[in-house]
Amino acid sequence: MRAARYYGNGDIRIEEIEEPTVGPGQVGVDVAWCGICGTDLHEFKDGPIFCPKPGHPHPISGEDAPITLGHEFSGVVSSLGEGVTDLEIGQHVVVEPYIIREGVNTGPDSRDYHLSPDMNFIGLAGRGGGLGEKIAVARRWVHPISNDVPLDQAALIEPLSVGYHAVERSGAKAGDVAIVGGAGPIGLLTAAVLKAQGATVVISELSPLRRQKALDTKVADHAFDPREVDVVEEVKKLTDGRGADVAFECTSVQPAMDTLVEALRPQGVLVIVSIWGQRGSFDMQQIVLKELDVRGTIAYVNSHPGTIKLVEEGKINLAPFITGKIGLDGLISEGFDTLINRNETAVKILVSPSGKGL
Numbered sequence: 001m002r003a004a005r006y007y008g009n010g011d012i013r014i015e016e017i018e019e020p021t022v023g024p025g026q027v028g029v030d031v032a033w034c035g036i037c038g039t040d041l042h043e044f045k046d047g048p049i050f051c052p053k054p055g056h057p058h059p060i061s062g063e064d065a066p067i068t069l070g071h072e073f074s075g076v077v078s079s080l081g082e083g084v085t086d087l088e089i090g091q092h093v094v095v096e097p098y099i100i101r102e103g104v105n106t107g108p109d110s111r112d113y114h115l116s117p118d119m120n121f122i123g124l125a126g127r128g129g130g131l132g133e134k135i136a137v138a139r140r141w142v143h144p145i146s147n148d149v150p151l152d153q154a155a156l157i158e159p160l161s162v163g164y165h166a167v168e169r170s171g172a173k174a175g176d177v178a179i180v181g182g183a184g185p186i187g188l189l190t191a192a193v194l195k196a197q198g199a200t201v202v203i204s205e206l207s208p209l210r211r212q213k214a215l216d217t218k219v220a221d222h223a224f225d226p227r228e229v230d231v232v233e234e235v236k237k238l239t240d241g242r243g244a245d246v247a248f249e250c251t252s253v254q255p256a257m258d259t260l261v262e263a264l265r266p267q268g269v270l271v272i273v274s275i276w277g278q279r280g281s282f283d284m285q286q287i288v289l290k291e292l293d294v295r296g297t298i299a300y301v302n303s304h305p306g307t308i309k310l311v312e313e314g315k316i317n318l319a320p321f322i323t324g325k326i327g328l329d330g331l332i333s334e335g336f337d338t339l340i341n342r343n344e345t346a347v348k349i350l351v352s353p354s355g356k357g358l
């Protein structure tokens, strides 16, 4: 089968590799669509970060580069390993792409398996990836999804789960006013979850194209350019002078974070969603005098079932976030190049590893 494999910085190759064997307790999946993530771009441009370097195998997967990429994918069950009896061939599924140590509690009651030592991701640190035609995944990480949800939209469940968990971390409730800093893919999908759960959403974003996307997809009620309007004042106008209940930092840019801190009401919650490659700073006096809560969030933990439900119930339409569809051969020339150099119009570019559906 064909797969995109990460060898190192700037070196991703489309290769013919052996099909995975489906072991006991595993599910064989024919990958339908796999999204390209900012993390994949980072590995390509600045990596290896998550991908284990040659000669330094990941402590859980035991694998090192080359690694098959792709962690945002949907597919169809093609075979069932010994002992897997609760899925059927042909069932649509998405994968929660974790690599987690044996013995960690990953049951439905766990709130922290994603924070366990050496946690990493399928498609970044081994165990195959969504940028290959087929994959074998432990049953625990395979989530069935209604066959009524198109498989291309299902590939966005993984990044949507990141937004879902971020919203969970904030404690946002219906009727709250939320401000999201940044309308990149994760900002937009976080906004989508907030809207689906009944919040009023304000987005602060520099790019006019991204602001337009946020309004067109109806995930934002208001989208402001922080260079043109005083976003804090606008939020105050919308909240009778109080400020926003919750804020989501999705830019890793200092001025954007400063705006969120100012826009929050007393005892508001700031959730840091983006990955910061550099140190940031806070106006400590505002945090103290307003008793703000600052919370981090990473990936997801038992978030897939709730996320899938929002999509199955039609509360979130993922179709408008798909801005391109390509085959494996266009991965770098069309996919990565667009996302690195022309990323204002692109939200999610999906790859069909088999070429089916293109």
Ligand SMILES: [Zn+2]
Pocket (backbone or CB within 6 Å): 037, 038, 039, 071, 072, 159
């Ligand atoms: Zn991702």
